[in-house]
Amino acid sequence: MLYIKNLHKSYQSGSKSYPVLKGVNLSVSSQEFIAVMGPSGSGKSTLLNCISCYIPFDEGSITLGGQTLKNLDADALARVRNEQLGFVFQDFMLLDGLTVRENVLVPRIIRDKVDAEANERADSLMSLFGIAHTADKYPAEISGGERQRAAVARSLINKPLILLADEPTGNLDSKSSRTVIEAFENARRQLGATIFMVTHDSCAASFCDRVILLQDGLVCDTLQKQNESQQAFQDRLLTAIKTMSSTK
Amino acid sequence: MMTMKQLERKLQRADQKQALLYLFCNFVSLLLITAYSAMMFSPTVLLILPQGGDSRKQLTAIFVLALFGCVVFTVYASGLFFRRKAAQLGTLMALGASRARLAPGVFREVLLLSGISSLLGIAAGFPFVFLLWNGFRLFIVDSQEMQLRLDYRCLAVSAVFFVLVAACCCLTAYRCLHRTNIIDIIHEEHKNEPVKTPGRWCGPAGIALMFFGAVLGYQAPGVYMQLFSAYPTALLNLLYAPVFVGLYMIMLHTVVHGWRTRRKKPCRSLIARSMMKFQGRQTVNNLIVSTVLIAGSAFAIFYLPMLGVSQILEVRARPFDYCYHYRMDQDILGQDEIAAKASQYGLSIKEFRSSPYLTLGHDSLVTVEEGRSFHLEHKDLAGSVKVLSASGFHALTGKSVTVRPGAYHIISTADETETYFYVTDITFLTNMATRGTIPVSFAGYVHYDFLAGPSGYYLISDADYEAISRGLTPDWRGTISFFKMDGADSYAFAQDFFHTLTTSFGPECEYGYYYDRVQKIAADEAGERYWGDTDQMTRLSYDNADASDFRLYWTYMPKIRILDQNDFLKTFAVYLMMFLFISIICTLAALIISYTRCMTITLNNRYVFDDLRRLGASPAFLRREVRSQAGSVFRIPVLVGMGAMYFLYVLIMLGNDGKLVLSELAGLAVCLCILLGMAAIYGVVYCYTVRRMYRALSL
Numbered sequence: 001m002l003y004i005k006n007l008h009k010s011y012q013s014g015s016k017s018y019p020v021l022k023g024v025n026l027s028v029s030s031q032e033f034i035a036v037m038g039p040s041g042s043g044k045s046t047l048l049n050c051i052s053c054y055i056p057f058d059e060g061s062i063t064l065g066g067q068t069l070k071n072l073d074a075d076a077l078a079r080v081r082n083e084q085l086g087f088v089f090q091d092f093m094l095l096d097g098l099t100v101r102e103n104v105l106v107p108r109i110i111r112d113k114v115d116a117e118a119n120e121r122a123d124s125l126m127s128l129f130g131i132a133h134t135a136d137k138y139p140a141e142i143s144g145g146e147r148q149r150a151a152v153a154r155s156l157i158n159k160p161l162i163l164l165a166d167e168p169t170g171n172l173d174s175k176s177s178r179t180v181i182e183a184f185e186n187a188r189r190q191l192g193a194t195i196f197m198v199t200h201d202s203c204a205a206s207f208c209d210r211v212i213l214l215q216d217g218l219v220c221d222t223l224q225k226q227n228e229s230q231q232a233f234q235d236r237l238l239t240a241i242k243t244m245s246s247t248k
Numbered sequence: 249m250m251t252m253k254q255l256e257r258k259l260q261r262a263d264q265k266q267a268l269l270y271l272f273c274n275f276v277s278l279l280l281i282t283a284y285s286a287m288m289f290s291p292t293v294l295l296i297l298p299q300g301g302d303s304r305k306q307l308t309a310i311f312v313l314a315l316f317g318c319v320v321f322t323v324y325a326s327g328l329f330f331r332r333k334a335a336q337l338g339t340l341m342a343l344g345a346s347r348a349r350l351a352p353g354v355f356r357e358v359l360l361l362s363g364i365s366s367l368l369g370i371a372a373g374f375p376f377v378f379l380l381w382n383g384f385r386l387f388i389v390d391s392q393e394m395q396l397r398l399d400y401r402c403l404a405v406s407a408v409f410f411v412l413v414a415a416c417c418c419l420t421a422y423r424c425l426h427r428t429n430i431i432d433i434i435h436e437e438h439k440n441e442p443v444k445t446p447g448r449w450c451g452p453a454g455i456a457l458m459f460f461g462a463v464l465g466y467q468a469p470g471v472y473m474q475l476f477s478a479y480p481t482a483l484l485n486l487l488y489a490p491v492f493v494g495l496y497m498i499m500l501h502t503v504v505h506g507w508r509t510r511r512k513k514p515c516r517s518l519i520a521r522s523m524m525k526f527q528g529r530q531t532v533n534n535l536i537v538s539t540v541l542i543a544g545s546a547f548a549i550f551y552l553p554m555l556g557v558s559q560i561l562e563v564r565a566r567p568f569d570y571c572y573h574y575r576m577d578q579d580i581l582g583q584d585e586i587a588a589k590a591s592q593y594g595l596s597i598k599e600f601r602s603s604p605y606l607t608l609g610h611d612s613l614v615t616v617e618e619g620r621s622f623h624l625e626h627k628d629l630a631g632s633v634k635v636l637s638a639s640g641f642h643a644l645t646g647k648s649v650t651v652r653p654g655a656y657h658i659i660s661t662a663d664e665t666e667t668y669f670y671v672t673d674i675t676f677l678t679n680m681a682t683r684g685t686i687p688v689s690f691a692g693y694v695h696y697d698f699l700a701g702p703s704g705y706y707l708i709s710d711a712d713y714e715a716i717s718r719g720l721t722p723d724w725r726g727t728i729s730f731f732k733m734d735g736a737d738s739y740a741f742a743q744d745f746f747h748t749l750t751t752s753f754g755p756e757c758e759y760g761y762y763y764d765r766v767q768k769i770a771a772d773e774a775g776e777r778y779w780g781d782t783d784q785m786t787r788l789s790y791d792n793a794d795a796s797d798f799r800l801y802w803t804y805m806p807k808i809r810i811l812d813q814n815d816f817l818k819t820f821a822v823y824l825m826m827f828l829f830i831s832i833i834c835t836l837a838a839l840i841i842s843y844t845r846c847m848t849i850t851l852n853n854r855y856v857f858d859d860l861r862r863l864g865a866s867p868a869f870l871r872r873e874v875r876s877q878a879g880s881v882f883r884i885p886v887l888v889g890m891g892a893m894y895f896l897y898v899l900i901m902l903g904n905d906g907k908l909v910l911s912e913l914a915g916l917a918v919c920l921c922i923l924l925g926m927a928a929i930y931g932v933v934y935c936y937t938v939r940r941m942y943r944a945l946s947l
Contacts, residue, residue: 049431052342054429054431055430074346074347075347078344078347081341082345093342093434095262096262107344110252110343111344
């Protein structure tokens, strides 16, 4: 469903160019739950931002649901973001002036499609993620975990092809992190969502089907979850990360 | 079912505080600009401040400074507004809102906010002027010239400023919407704007550069005229540029290093310094604008004491209560008539002294202008001088001066200031009736303050006086008289005397001291038009004998101690009002900018303070960090702005005649006291701001 080929991205600082992604290749299948891990500066967030069409990339191609994301104009990219992508930020990015329900409905409001079906979907998503009781509250009135789950509900309101999450548990305690990861699991299980998550949290990553390890702007390893316990997968992850760090 | 419009409205409501801050900043800018331009272009002011005169130039210069300050402030306010707005727009864009979807709402909002604030500011500008002006008339001084008249064409300035405000805000919105990196838009609010860290030499070098620029800019026109015998163009003012470079360096040093060297506890100011450094660009810009406005405010307010103190000292030091002079062809009050008039008021006069004087033509090198360039040319009839004989001078003053035949002295003040009025290269004097001449040469100054001044007196020997006055008609002859009051004087008598004297003169004497009859004759004889007959010359009228220009410039204006003491404020009322007004406007603008800057620091760094609190910082520690930042924002502009203006004034005083005389020193001392008073006002606002910052940070 998502194909990334030879993706390059560098940042300019004055006259200097700093390459961050140096030819990333990967693919994501439908209903997969994938995590990307790697040390700071490895290009995880940049990769995610390129897929989300938040920043332009230099070379390579990204194909989402059969559509190539290169050379699209700003309006077309906005449509892709709205209809085919869902995004969960580390710091939630809920709009303070709107209630939780309104926040969940924002992608629909942008499309001018707030109909009964949208309201029903918002309600069901909030119930699914255990935040129905916060529907009429404002973001400032709820906990961090609830805010992030509201953000997950928002990301799924338009039934996107893929849900992209950037360090979704980065600002949360372990208990709240757990509820957010459970929300992702529910989304995949009950709604058939495809999830692509960047994280530092090996515990959160251990819930995924596959973990891609990124180093110096390249995919250096991929770990597939076998018929193993979550703890065993997490241990394998930690070992791989340790090996990656030591070979650097 | 919520629509995009409703969503935008809800978000705008949530952002009310930020919008109010923007509204307030624009409102204040427009109010100040409207008020200032209303004042600047008021016919009342334009009539009083002569075109091309120093006062008008100063007024315009400070207006430009205030305009610059308000422009920077408005740009800053719109930037601040969009820093907050960006997170909201970025989130909506991340969720799939296209630029086309967001643009109408954003532009509608900024245009509405800019429009409302600008219109309110413009509308409030006129009542503000009205209140200030009439408050001044009510509480300080009122005169017949102070009827406030406004020329509503001044609205053009406000309109241009409004367009600028709206354009600036729309441009910021456009740039925000057209950025390709959405993540940058989302994180705009927390974006740091660090400045490059210069060495510790930066601040001291900045101070040196400011001094250098001030001296260079001030001295350059004189040097240019000497070197090229031409008047410099306005471009030469660019030589003041080092002042602004120096100012930037000082502010950069303030933000990056601060001025306290903490050798024992170098970490003490680490946090506050870092916070300022990481918003360095905005902070430096704000500090510069505040400094410029404070400097403008100080420059304007200095005008009052410098003028007032010298006037007070001069009037107090007069040896006689009254001095008047007139042409012999005029029918003017004599000693007996004055004594009779005084008795009507229960007064008597004493020590009435009188002396004849002559108005003669003189030769000299004069400056002949050809466009911008000029050259010196000798003219036989270069101008006129009033000449006393040595015995006449003795009769008036009781002082004996030996004047040798063929010599002439100039009567000047004891400290020999303002000698640039006097002509020291005269080689012969001319009887304008017979055109007979006597050769003379300059023999030095004789000191007698009471007879000194721009239309002061020259002294020749009795023999020369006798020789040159032969055949001179009464219109070239005059009488000067002094007298004192026996006991206390009466203001009513002085008024009566002044108005009787004025109405006794014929229309042929209704002109200012700058109108030179000899130059007029020379121009007529050369077939040229004398400048005094053109519109360049300010016309005076006996009908407005109490007007400031009449009292300042009339060629036969008597010196009357009690009148000059009591009417000083009235005579200079418009000047005082104007400069006080400018000072108030600049001070207000500087205070608002400093306050807004401090509150921005608070808002932007709230998370740092929260983190510090979590790390165990005590309220006392956090308060100290707040004070440290607010202190820099208030203290440094006050010190630099006021210090620079004080230095510039000293430079101007020195530039006049190369020395500081008693009246100037006294004036500077009063200026210093005023600066302390102004600093106290800034101190009060600083305390208030710090309290608001504590409250905003829940300290």
